[in-house]
Amino acid sequence: MTETIEAVARGVREGRLDPVELAEHALRRAEEAAALGCVVHLDASYALRSARDVARSRQGALAGVPLLVKEIIEVAGMPHRCGSRVFAGRIADTDAEVVQRARAAGAVVIGLSHTHEFAYGCTGTSNVEGPCRNPRDPSRMTGGSSSGSAAAVAAGIVPLALGTDTAGSVRIPAALCGVVGVKPARETLPRGGVFPLSTSLDHVGVLAGSVADARYAVEALSGGRRTGRIGPPRLGVLTNPEPHDNAADVAVVYEQTVERLIAAGATTVGVRLPEWARFTTASLDLQGPEAAAAHAETFPLLADDYQPDVRERLLAAAEVPGWRYVLASQLAAALTAETDQVLSTVDAVVLPTVPITAPLLGAVHAEVASGRHSVRDLLLRNNRMANVTGHPALSLPMPTPGRPAGLQLIAADDHRLFAVAEWVDRIINNREGHQ
């Protein structure tokens, strides 16, 4: 699919494109790509019924756009299994708020996409159905937890998928699969009907093939207004050490990308965000108690039904004392104020989304400049900040002949984020056709 989502929906509204054919194409692609494991529930009859409805109404900003929904987000009548044996047999009664909006805008849900169990993991490897596989190399992981949504967009099954992001769960698989993932500001997309991981940190986001598509979709789902292009932005390059501690392949492509942006007219300034360690403390001490609370009814009864890594995480989460949670809330407020201050001086900050490219399935450690670290720590490292503060953040692919690598942008508000990201995407990915 090379047309933009906006053009597809226009084609449907104007009768030039048939939503039933679009749905059939997506269903066929999903069958062909079944070995990736990115679609955990494919519902042809539901999809075709929706498509026929749209064919009649020919309305909506997302008219006829095939959509996959991360399986922790409720779609009425479809399983609400959250990737887990623990929720086996659960069927959603109602659509999550964001799904209601998508359907009201004419999107055609074709099924549910793979999640790391209960969204509680960043590798996309733990699910009652098995791991999700990276379309660029099925021996490698997708990252997660919105594993299936990123992989399905990368595999050309759908042009748009819904995900969630608590510590990077949209941006990490976007980076590893070579697509765009955006976590808009905390209140942009509603969380009703999404199974919580961490109520303070959870964000709903989207995965798409380009920044223009992601922006168009977020605006369609939130009622936000589309605005014009901007000129070359003022970019904050972080002086914190972590964004410069990358695997060799990521380091090269990141450096080339920043140079290309400067060559195209961007201004760069050194800025410093608060120390990563403070963001990590806030993130973990909020997430643990909130995750343990979300599972307080099921975990004591069904601990053995959880995937081993998620079980271990929940056991540790239950041990975080309440006073640390309270201090973490206060810390998050302080970090938000400090980050606001930094972001007010630039159009966006830029950093690698993830310091490594997709590891092999089963890999536990990976190498960056400073040495060997756990894959999990590396995937999460540059992503927790924007969930603690609620600022919008986005990952877009950097041009590389090798495995995909993502460039992350973080900005003060959605409008500025998308404006800068569209400019960057145009420059580095030659998306002239996309305006």
Next chain:
Amino acid sequence: MTETIEAVARGVREGRLDPVELAEHALRRAEEAAALGCVVHLDASYALRSARDVARSRQGALAGVPLLVKEIIEVAGMPHRCGSRVFAGRIADTDAEVVQRARAAGAVVIGLSHTHEFAYGCTGTSNVEGPCRNPRDPSRMTGGSSSGSAAAVAAGIVPLALGTDTAGSVRIPAALCGVVGVKPARETLPRGGVFPLSTSLDHVGVLAGSVADARYAVEALSGGRRTGRIGPPRLGVLTNPEPHDNAADVAVVYEQTVERLIAAGATTVGVRLPEWARFTTASLDLQGPEAAAAHAETFPLLADDYQPDVRERLLAAAEVPGWRYVLASQLAAALTAETDQVLSTVDAVVLPTVPITAPLLGAVHAEVASGRHSVRDLLLRNNRMANVTGHPALSLPMPTPGRPAGLQLIAADDHRLFAVAEWVDRIINNREGHQ
């Protein structure tokens, strides 16, 4: 002092009363009543300087009204010891927000009143200076934690004192000392500059000699508008079991009081609030982690300097797991909605503030209809609800020849609470002169 606060302030503004004489009277009364231990810091030079300023300006709704401030509330230049050896030597740099407002309204701060150490106890017995004694019988406790503020009003030292209430800390000592204590709605009086016990539950409140005085003071401190009398109210009598499980003396006076209100025209209806056990869970699981967080810097270093009961409480508080705190926040939201619903059907609910009268200092257990319970549990029992929900609540004395007993009113908003409470106070305490 038999005049209302309103009349005193008017007298000062009109030049008929001298604020210096009022301050001298309060200082003298404080010296005479020193054995009660209710004033922990008396500052004659500060008081007389303030009084002279007011004598010149002759302005403000509280012009010349002598005031005591609970020692966990900062008054610039005075000790900020919070009743504790841990804060020995601390001097406040600035006035707490509520003190700024009081001083701007012309109130004359004469000093600081006794608190249970860090407001973390309901008996008023633990303070580096020793216990506070009940003016009606110095062998008995005042209740707490706003022990000194209630006792000072009861002893006629000041007509008005500031307190705080996290689980009953204004209402309990008001009931045991025979004065009026009000904890207005959560956002009515600002908490800046008040040492926190539990940020979710803390309220600033006032202690005064009558409902009219308490109302006038709260309105002066919050900028609220005074409104007229109401007719006989519709009162909710609780069908929950706890408000009917009282010591014999409290049971008799409570029954007589309700009968007198009905005879005067009040309508009563049976209503049921959520179960006390749920309020207790929410209160304890919010308070513990928040208290432990407030002491996270000092407690590990100075545990031995805390009073034994507070030390024990902080040790237990540090053990509450974060997930229970998270569930308690959710529970508090549910309880607030359920209580809103109940309060929307009546003008106020009525119940005994405390099921016992003031125990002897040192008493650990007391008797009610259902048997022997800990004094602490009995004092707190009927008071936690309004802190969990943030609804305004007030205790006023019921007429009795014996030891004081308080009638608690809880209402949907401050306006309704005060209107009902003034009507009740007029009927049961013959306050005709107070309008």
